[in-house]
Amino acid sequence: MRTSLATALTLALSLGSVALAQTKPNRYTTTGIEVPVTPEMTGAGAVSSGVTLPKPPPVTGSRAKPVAHWGKPLPYPIVIADRRNNRLIEVTPDKRIVWEFASPNLKVYRGNEDVNFSADGLQLAVSEEDNFDIHLVDYENKAITWTYGIPDHRGSGPNLLNYPDDAHLLADGKVITADIRNCRILVIDPKTQEIATQFGTTGKCEHKPPQLLAHPNGATPMENGDLLFTEISGSWISRVTREGVVKWSVRAPNVRYPSDAFPTVDGKQIIVADFSKPGRVVIFDPATGKATWEYFVKEGEGMLDHSSIARELPHTGDILVVDDLNDRVIVIDRQTRQIIWQYGEKNKKGHTPGLLNYPDGVDLDVFRDWKAAAK
Template sequence: MFRALLLALAAATAPTPAQKLGFPPVKPGPVPGYVMVADRNNNRIILLSPAKKIVWQKDGLHDPDDAFFTPGYRSISTNEEYNQTMALIGVRSRRIEWSYGHADVRGSSSGYLSNPDDAYLLRNGLMQVADIQNCRVVWVNRAKRIVRTIGHAGDCAHDPPRSLSSPNGDTPLPDGGVLVTEIGGWVDRIDAHGRLVYTVRTPTSYPSDAQLLANGDILVAGFNTPGRVDEITPKGRIVWTYQPSGEWSLDRPSLAVRWPNGMIAITDDWHHRVLVVDPRTKKVVWSYGHLNQPGRSLGFLNKPDGLDLLPGVPAGVKAARKTLVQVRRIGSLPQALSKASAVVLPDGRLMVLGGETAGVSTDQVLVGPPQRLRPAGRLPTPTHDAAAAFVGGGALLFGGGQAVASSAVVRVGTSGGARNAGKLDEPLSDLGAAVLGGKAYLVGGYTGVKFASAIQRYDGGGRTTTVARLPAGTRYAGVAPVGDTIVVAGGITPAGTSSAVYAVNPATHAVRRAATLPAPEAHAGMAALDGSLYLVGGRDVLRISGGRVSMAARLPVALTDPAVVALGGRIVAIGGGTNGVYAFTPR
């Protein structure tokens, strides 16, 4: 037993691959290490910290199309697809230590490649690469001799393993096999002996760099405009898709990989950025680069075509999860609802205003105890992503909108009757609201043109006074009052999803960083109870108290954009994409 204890202790304290290379350890979060990016049109490979600092860089390359850490993380394998070469680069030396191919010369004979893609160094010392225009996957030894191929130059028909249709991916598998991606719309699993296990049609005609998941499914990027990422079964059934529109849409993504923490990292090549997506919520939780803005300075990329992870979270470090309070479902809504607003009425009833159901805004007003919410009235106009506050004997609903942001202010009586009560200075959606000293304050949001940073006191009749500003425009944050301050947790900023928690004092106009969430968070609701704040989103409820953040409870289902209030000594969450009402009593 003592020996087992020593082994366990050694495992918990063993340095991470990042630490072995001299980089500091990383806290648990959406990026569990350092992100290596093949920044193709900038002719470089860079290594990014979770804080988006460049901590390592290799310049002077020629269109590096991919980059992967080799076994042991001492070197990097890369291919220069349009320079017809592949190489190994020492991490510490930053020098090319081995290469194969002739620069800018295509060929199929020994020593030549034609559009090489996805070069990997295997544990047996062989270099493996998809040779696209030669319609083959080749294995090359350190003496630069081809020792094995699947497919061959001159035959580009889809008939694996005899012939391949322009393979652009050749992911090594734990069993010694390879997962081949063929332009034209196929993924082939081939075993260590060169036998076909299966071939499957992909959802798009231009799949790129398919990856085998632990459950046996396949994660594959669609190199199309608009782009997409799919998880498919070996029989071709789609079980998950990421294909958003708007700000986080994809344009010719070439690689999607699932990290050990479950996040999915994507190279959004032609949008010049790398994204990290939470597959449960399909929300971007980390990004680097700027939409449609190629560049080389800090924060910018130019056609990033490959990525890999240098693990940096120590094995013994895990998110604190004590025995958690379980959140119970206590009621049902008429239909699934998200992006609604809610207030507590003086008699202890709950009022839920607007929201989105089946992708469409609703004008519904629900009133009642949390267990029995019933329709009580209608808003003048359907809306979602608004914010509500109970002041002056009634509820005020601010902004929101449908296809565009709204400037409307609506007063709703305790019986559910609603009427227009003015207009804000400018449209505002995705905002938060809090009540201090009998006054409503509006926090952040989106004007339809830009992210809003203002904390505004509502003075009535549509008039507002700006009392403070957040460090950056912020939308979809958790907002709640505690004491004499308004707390703003997470949210989406122009730089990406935030993990910052800010305390705003409207009386002194002061804004200070009060805490840091374990990971960037948005689309979560927040309420205060007994001096602590509870941020509800995904499957977790976080407690924010005295500058510390801890896990408070676990939800039975993942919630996105729930309305959250404190009522009767409990935290109550409404909707969040479900038709449920959920509650728990904090310990």
């Protein structure tokens, strides 16, 4: 028999893993549509690498003033959303596991597919598409501190989502998420559990931002507070202010299925992964709509299989890519277009050190000096 939501939350609280008391409780005003849980959605279950983890160093850096970098091939440690292992895992450039958040309860936390640090580096915003919820996770205490959405229930009413992709904790304390199948992007206030701002019209899926959105799967905050929307249908990328003013809207060139566009380090261009097979990474200039750099390999070891995230790395200019269905995260040299760093083995699923199971999201830990801590 399937565990009820109330039972699952009670169990999670008893384990001390879901600190819902720290925020206003979710108001389950509607139940939505219950979705059957398949073995694929459960993945490997609640697993851990088994590594003895060191104590994290304190936060001494920020995105504006990051800690000392490691240089090539990977300048900073990365937190990976290891989706089908139902965990977050932090890996250093020398491939040590230094931090891990394993699922405290598969009903409440399962299938984490995107992860992004808060501006202060203390929290992680996590989205779970096929668990229909988003979370905030306290990095130091390894605890879920807030949730929006009802696990295993899809819908569009209060506290309901339908395939939420991407989540960020904004500088003002609100959380943004792209609610794909409801064709909307939501800015939610965790203090009230209310939707503060909605872009797009629920259930109307076409491209006319900000009133209408065509299956958005990315809502990335930019340095000045603007938002970068990614829409699957039509491969549209748009820059929109918090007030809903569209600064530009262009199609990503040579991309069939855009996934979570990001600005380049200088903020002038856009980098986006193509969630296809073979996958692709494109950097383009929104002023012209033309590609300025591209990675595309049709076969062999370098071929991407449904790449979901691409980021330009600071200091090196190389490209960090989550290669989902190849079970790896890689760094591609900007000049040679060769893979120069890899965590995970292509087509080998696992949860022990060196292995991943459908990784789907990544962010850089520029906040903690793990390099100095290792010494």
